[in-house]
Amino acid sequence: MGALYDKLRQDIRFVEGLTACLNCGTCTAICPAAEFYNYQPRKLVDILQTRDDEKILELLKGDTIWYCGECMSCVTRCPRNNAPGLLITALRSLSQELGYFVESEKGRQQLAIKRTVGHWILEYGYCLYPSQITPENHPEQGPIWEWEFQNLEKVMERLGANYQKAGPGVLRAIPQEDLDEIKKIFDETGGTARFEKIESFSRQKAEEMGIQLDDGLQNDYIKHIYTAVNKDHTTEP
Amino acid sequence: MKPEGKRLVWNEYQKEIANDNYFYVRSCVRQNFFPGAEKTFLRYMKDMGRNVFENPSHTTCSGIGYHSDIVPFETAMTMVARQFALMSEAGYENFVTSCITSFGLYSEVLETWEHFPAVEEKIRGHLRNATGREFVKPKNLAHASDVTFKLRKDISKAGKYRLINHITGNSIRVVEHIGCHYSRMFPNKGVGGAEYPYVLIGMIDEWGGEVIDYPERRHCCGFGFRQYLVKANRGYSVSSSKKKFDSMKPYKPELILTNCPGCPMFLDRWQYAISEMEGTTYGENGQGIPVMTYEELAGLILGYDPWDLGLQVHQVPVEPLLEKMGIPYDPAKKFLDINGNSMGKPKPPSAMKFY
Numbered sequence: 318m319g320a321l322y323d324k325l326r327q328d329i330r331f332v333e334g335l336t337a338c339l340n341c342g343t344c345t346a347i348c349p350a351a352e353f354y355n356y357q358p359r360k361l362v363d364i365l366q367t368r369d370d371e372k373i374l375e376l377l378k379g380d381t382i383w384y385c386g387e388c389m390s391c392v393t394r395c396p397r398n399n400a401p402g403l404l405i406t407a408l409r410s411l412s413q414e415l416g417y418f419v420e421s422e423k424g425r426q427q428l429a430i431k432r433t434v435g436h437w438i439l440e441y442g443y444c445l446y447p448s449q450i451t452p453e454n455h456p457e458q459g460p461i462w463e464w465e466f467q468n469l470e471k472v473m474e475r476l477g478a479n480y481q482k483a484g485p486g487v488l489r490a491i492p493q494e495d496l497d498e499i500k501k502i503f504d505e506t507g508g509t510a511r512f513e514k515i516e517s518f519s520r521q522k523a524e525e526m527g528i529q530l531d532d533g534l535q536n537d538y539i540k541h542i543y544t545a546v547n548k549d550h551t552t553e554p
Numbered sequence: 555m556k557p558e559g560k561r562l563v564w565n566e567y568q569k570e571i572a573n574d575n576y577f578y579v580r581s582c583v584r585q586n587f588f589p590g591a592e593k594t595f596l597r598y599m600k601d602m603g604r605n606v607f608e609n610p611s612h613t614t615c616s617g618i619g620y621h622s623d624i625v626p627f628e629t630a631m632t633m634v635a636r637q638f639a640l641m642s643e644a645g646y647e648n649f650v651t652s653c654i655t656s657f658g659l660y661s662e663v664l665e666t667w668e669h670f671p672a673v674e675e676k677i678r679g680h681l682r683n684a685t686g687r688e689f690v691k692p693k694n695l696a697h698a699s700d701v702t703f704k705l706r707k708d709i710s711k712a713g714k715y716r717l718i719n720h721i722t723g724n725s726i727r728v729v730e731h732i733g734c735h736y737s738r739m740f741p742n743k744g745v746g747g748a749e750y751p752y753v754l755i756g757m758i759d760e761w762g763g764e765v766i767d768y769p770e771r772r773h774c775c776g777f778g779f780r781q782y783l784v785k786a787n788r789g790y791s792v793s794s795s796k797k798k799f800d801s802m803k804p805y806k807p808e809l810i811l812t813n814c815p816g817c818p819m820f821l822d823r824w825q826y827a828i829s830e831m832e833g834t835t836y837g838e839n840g841q842g843i844p845v846m847t848y849e850e851l852a853g854l855i856l857g858y859d860p861w862d863l864g865l866q867v868h869q870v871p872v873e874p875l876l877e878k879m880g881i882p883y884d885p886a887k888k889f890l891d892i893n894g895n896s897m898g899k900p901k902p903p904s905a906m907k908f909y
Contacts, residue, residue: 352793386780410626410627430780430784434619443582444617446586456827457823463900476590486610487580502633502681504684506629544785
């Protein structure tokens with residue numbers, strides 16, 4: 318047993334998610350990620366049960382662990398009560414903890430998620446926030462969202478929201494004392510530490526790649542990780 | 555056949571759903587994209603004589619951050635614990651969530667604490683240190699679709715319309731789509747389990763519709779958290795939805811009904827995107843298949859005005875369904891603000907019929 322495997326075992330989701338895999342492939346057969354990406358949950362679980370640190374390191378530094386959509390379809394169907402989707406959550410946590418996520422194209426995207434969803438949680442108290450969902454970044458939202466975005470306050474008022482106002486209701490302004498509590502929870506439980514790690518490892522990587530990165534979203538590194546597809550992720554090499 | 559045995563088997567798929575006095579927590583996705591759905595839920599709960607309490611201090615559960623792996627499990631568990639504390643402090647014990655991602659996370663957290671009591675103690679300590687709050691775990695945890703399922707017969711009785719084509723008399727053909735995190739991880743937390751979830755079927759049956767079975771019925775809509783949040787990954791998301799549309803099209807669905815906040819958005823928006831990308835539409839005569847939340851559909855059954863429900867912010871127009879059900883609507887009021895003033899109109903898509 319290796320040091321990385323031991324670290325994974327410290328995550329209760331890993332303990333819960335890995336019993337013994339019989340390699341039946343049911344998880345791969347129903348996995349939406351396996352249909353799109355070069356990804357097989359069966360293979361992933363098989364690697365993990367070898368407890369081979371070299372192979373685990375390869376996973377932590379590679380794209381494979383970032384292909385899963387965490388829909389958890391695999392959990393329902395596994396005849397041995399394995400949960401590949403939960404194992405993915407443990408692998409991704411460790412990859413970020415040790416800074417290996419920046420070594421893959423898909424892993425590097427974590428900074429973009431941290432600076433959007435992560436920021437919105439602490440700033441607004443919501444995982445998503447309408448004024449930040451720009452039509453430019455979301456063309457798939459179509460002309461209806463473009464129209465809503467241009468008339469956000471009036472549309473929200475028409476639909477009965479309490480947008481940015483005090484009191485209960487849709488998209489109410491979350492009181493500052495409650496946002497302060499969220500921040501304290503993040504400080505207390507490792508959320509802030511995770512954010513800082515994502516930032517610091519990404520900064521090092523941006524420097525190594527020679528791509529400009531500053532504090533916001535309008536910089537070359539964020540644009541790069543948000544849009545880049547520089548390799549074929551869908552077919553087996 | 556012994557009916558006792560059958561009843562015993564189906565007992566596994568039953569779920570206890572509280573009847574009144576709910577502590578309600580909202581959904582991030584729902585509030586952004588279909589705000590009228592949550593307003594409608596509270597409206598019919600009031601009309602059905604139920605007490606629902608909302609504390610404005612509740613926040614995101616952080617579920618989207620957790621499942622895109624930027625938020626650690628301990629942080630997410632403590633965020634959940636804080637929501638439970640707000641419920642306990644308000645004197646409630648029936649917790650109802652609008653969001654399926656949240657419902658899955660609440661279920662996962664409670665199950666984890668069941669298996670690892672020391673983790674629950676640790677999280678109690680974290681919450682105490684960070685906020686000074688204490689909590690009691692909910693006596694009953696339900697998704698808002700569970701509660702609507704429970705009230706489906708009352709809604710039907712009070713209803714003005716049914717899922718029936720008012721000209722032909724035929725039942726409207728409905729595809730139901732269940733959010734993955736409703737019961738995939740914990741089948742016993744959902745009505746009907748994971749393979750045969752009954753929560754939406756029960757509503758469709760009760761309100762007069764015909765449920766359509768099709769091969770990819772249980773396939774994910776394709777949210778995949780990071781697979782949608784990052785632009786470079788959205789091929790995953792649209793491919794999953796397309797797989798479902800291609801699979802359901804031969805069965806000629808007239809409505810897609812969903813219980814997850816994300817799914818209706820993706821199944822609505824990706825129909826538009828596919829029509830722009832390759833000119834394909836999945837409904838009749840160049841139309842899309844209308845996609846609805848169960849709250850919106852309950853609102854239609856009850857005779858609420860379609861524009862009060864927020865159906866004007868669907869990219870796939872809902873008018874074909876309204877016309878089939880014989881529900882009156884005023885096209886001139888579709889894009890007006892609360893004072894009746896024009897807010898302009900969205901541009902029409904290039905391939906899909908727009909109203």
